[in-house]
Each structure stands twice: as C-alpha cells, then as structure tokens.
Amino acid sequence: MGVLSRFVSFGASDGYDRDTGTPIWIFDHGYHAGLILPRRALKDFGGAHSDVWLTLFPEADWFEFGWGDKGFYFDVPTFADVTFAIGAKALFWPTETVMHVAVGTGSPWTRFTHSEGIEIPVTDMALKKLVSFVEDSVESSQMLGPGLYGVSAFYKGRGKYHLFQTCNSWVSQALRAAGVKSAPAPAVLSSGLMWDLQRRF
Structure with missing residues (x-):
C-alpha cells in the first residue's frame, strides 16, 4: 500500500480538518498524479459537469481526476510507453488537454495498491473549492472515449499543457485553490509533488 499521510493539526481556515474533515487522496501512478474526491463532494458541491459524472x-x-496533455495521455498508457519524443512534445510545446x-467503490487504497498515495482530511469549504477547480478545468461534458484503467473516461480539458503546467502542477494548484498547502515548484514531477505533501502531513 502507498504512504498514508501523518495528520498534522491546522486551522479550518487552511482547508484542513484533521478530526472531522472529509478525506481526499492524491495517488502517484509513476509519472502523473491523480486527485481523488469522494462522491459526496460532487453531490453536495458540484455543478453541471458533476451532475453528468454522478x-x-x-x-x-469516489472519482479520480487527472488533467494533462491529450497526446501524452492517449499515447502513453503506462510509464514504459514514454519516449523522449512524446515527452518533449508535451513539455516544450503548449498542447491540448x-x-x-476514473471511478471506484470502497477504499481507493485497495484499488491503487501499487501507487504511492497520501490522504488529506479537508473542510467542506475546501471540498467545494476543489470541485469548482476540477469543473473549471473541463471544457465539455461530452465523453471523448474510454479511459486508461478500470471504469474511466476522457473529457476535453480547458487550458494548455506545457513544462510549467503539467498534470502534477494541476493537482498542486487544485490543492492550493482549496487552501491546502502545496509548493508549486516540486509539483512539476509527481515524485516532487508527493515529497512535498508527505513532509507536510
């Protein structure tokens, strides 16, 4: 199982609520990280996109969200499929997203047993902001096709992907938008994002 967070007490205004907060999860799948929100977050705080997913x-x-380069996601189902050309194109030329x-039942820990993860308890206000950030990152609710694993699907993203705006940077930005502390610089890589989060919790 991945690394479970060590909870530290922060004020509710920071987005954390160690004792009564609702857990969210970040999982590192090797080269990109996903943000997992419980169903309640979408049901209680979601808009039109959440209604479609629900x-x-x-x-x-729970629902796992991963924002990123369209070509990279479609062409690189596993880390072993990464090539220099694919990586360079995604990083150095702004591309469509x-x-x-992806969705699941039960605990995300039992689904992603081979991925490193961290659990963060957050306030309802943080959940609301996270859902809003996710929905603002989607251009359309029309499915583009099946996703990479399990029960999953692709949707047209909003914004461009490049070296300083990666899938992992997106997760970090989502957390910061919700008041959850996350440093932007280490988050370019999934390993850096997880390192930063693990030292905070």
Missing part, C-alpha cells in the same frame, strides 16, 4: 457512474464511491476521470 449520473454516468451511479455506483461510484484532457481530463481523465
């Missing part, structure tokens, strides 16, 4: 995945207990939405 309807499309009625049995889902997609949102990868």
Whole structure:
C-alpha cells in the first residue's frame, strides 16, 4: 500500500480538518498524479459537469481526476510507453488537454495498491473549492472515449499543457485553490509533488 499521510493539526481556515474533515487522496501512478474526491463532494458541491459524472457512474464511491496533455495521455498508457519524443512534445510545446476521470467503490487504497498515495482530511469549504477547480478545468461534458484503467473516461480539458503546467502542477494548484498547502515548484514531477505533501502531513 502507498504512504498514508501523518495528520498534522491546522486551522479550518487552511482547508484542513484533521478530526472531522472529509478525506481526499492524491495517488502517484509513476509519472502523473491523480486527485481523488469522494462522491459526496460532487453531490453536495458540484455543478453541471458533476451532475453528468454522478449520473454516468451511479455506483461510484469516489472519482479520480487527472488533467494533462491529450497526446501524452492517449499515447502513453503506462510509464514504459514514454519516449523522449512524446515527452518533449508535451513539455516544450503548449498542447491540448484532457481530463481523465476514473471511478471506484470502497477504499481507493485497495484499488491503487501499487501507487504511492497520501490522504488529506479537508473542510467542506475546501471540498467545494476543489470541485469548482476540477469543473473549471473541463471544457465539455461530452465523453471523448474510454479511459486508461478500470471504469474511466476522457473529457476535453480547458487550458494548455506545457513544462510549467503539467498534470502534477494541476493537482498542486487544485490543492492550493482549496487552501491546502502545496509548493508549486516540486509539483512539476509527481515524485516532487508527493515529497512535498508527505513532509507536510
């Protein structure tokens, strides 16, 4: 199992709520990280996009969101498929983006047993801001096609992907938008993002 966070007490205004907060999760899948929100977050605080996902995945207990380069996601299903040309194109030329939405039941820890993860308890205000950030990162609720693993799908993303705006940077930005502390510089790489979060919790 991945690395479970060590909870540290912060004020509710910071987005954390160690004792009564709702858990969210970040999982590092090797080269990109995903943000997992519980179903309640979408149900209680979501808008039009969340309504589509809740309807499309009625049995889902949680939703994992991953924003990133369209070509990279479609061409690189596993880390072993990464090539220099694919990586260079994604990083050095601003490219179109997609949102990868994967869902599951039960605990995310039992689904992503081979991925490093961290759990963060957050306030309802933080959940609301996280859902808003995710929805603002999606251009359309029309599915582009099936996702990379399990029950999942791709949607057209909003914004351009480049060296300073990666899938991992996106996760860090989502956390900061919700008042959860995350340093932008280490978050360019998934390993840096996880290192920064683990030393905070």
